[in-house]
Amino acid sequence: MPLHPDFERVYTLAALPINSCRLILQRGGEVAVARSAERTTLPAHSDVAHLLEFALEPVLPLGKMGEAAYAAVSLPEGVELPSEYEFVDIRQLFGALPLEEYLIAGYAGQIRHWTLISAHCGSCGGTMSGVNKEWMRKCSGCGNEVYPPVCPALLVLVHDGGDGLLMAHKPGWGDRYSIFAGFVLPGESLEECVHREVLEEAGVIVNDLQYAGSQPWPFPHQLMIGFRARYVSGEIAIDEEELDDSRWFTATTLPALPGPLSLSRQMIDSWVNEVMGAI
Ligand SMILES: [Zn+2]
DSSP states (O other): OOSOTTOEEOOSGGGSOGGGOEEEEEETTEEEEEEOSSOEEOOBHHHHGGGGGGOSSOOEEEEEETTEEEEEEEOOTTOOOOTTEEEEEGGGGTTTSOHHHHHHHHHHHHHHHHHHHTSBOTTTOOBEEEOSSSSOEEETTTOOEEOOOOEEEEEEEEEOSSSEEEEEEOTTOTTBOBOEEEEOOTTOOHHHHHHHHHHHHHOOEEEEEEEEEEEEETTTTEEEEEEEEEEEEOOOOOOTTTOSEEEEEETTSOOBOOOTTSHHHHHHHHHHHHHHHHO
16 A cells, blocks of 8 residues: 555645645544544644644655645643544554545654654764655764665564464464564575565475565564465474464465454455465
């Protein structure tokens, strides 16, 4: 689920009609919305302009989409919203906000996080300042340039070529199982990471890798990259520092699954649909 193709990123407030913006009001991992039975909406600038004096940082320009424009503002605890608005955890807004705005809110969180961690140069400690044509900051002391980080993480759906699905369970997940996940290491290709993660976590060997989609996961800056892989050999032997169970299920006997927001769930649903269609 990438940003809507019509969304045009901007990098300066001058490029936005700020007075007619919808604002992503952030408070930690929460975003302010108005909720009614019919819909969930982001605040218009005019509804919350009086709160901008409390902003923790300068207003962050985000972009334009059709007639709409978007900017983000980070607020501290204790600021009172107009009565029709409330702060809601961003993940709860999936399926509530229009998808394109939910994704803009995630993008806002990702850029906000980057502005916080790039205030000073990691090389010399100097002050970083932005440029106007892209998300890049440059150190006034040593010239070090930094860009928003994107951290690749893999999701691997291990199947047996039929209706069997090997799933993983971590402590604290309750009844829920999911597919395998892990971060790509420096120097590693995506394919190498698939083989390593599944072997490390479950002790099995896979092949027939198939790309299965990607999803920005802005908590704070992952990019999830999905693969299917077919089981080849090996008895299940879990990495007990990562998992507390891994076992086979079939398409008709799946346990509780991750929520519909995640690429992992979308990959499982897609696989189930294919398998059930083939039976
Ligand atoms: Zn520097």
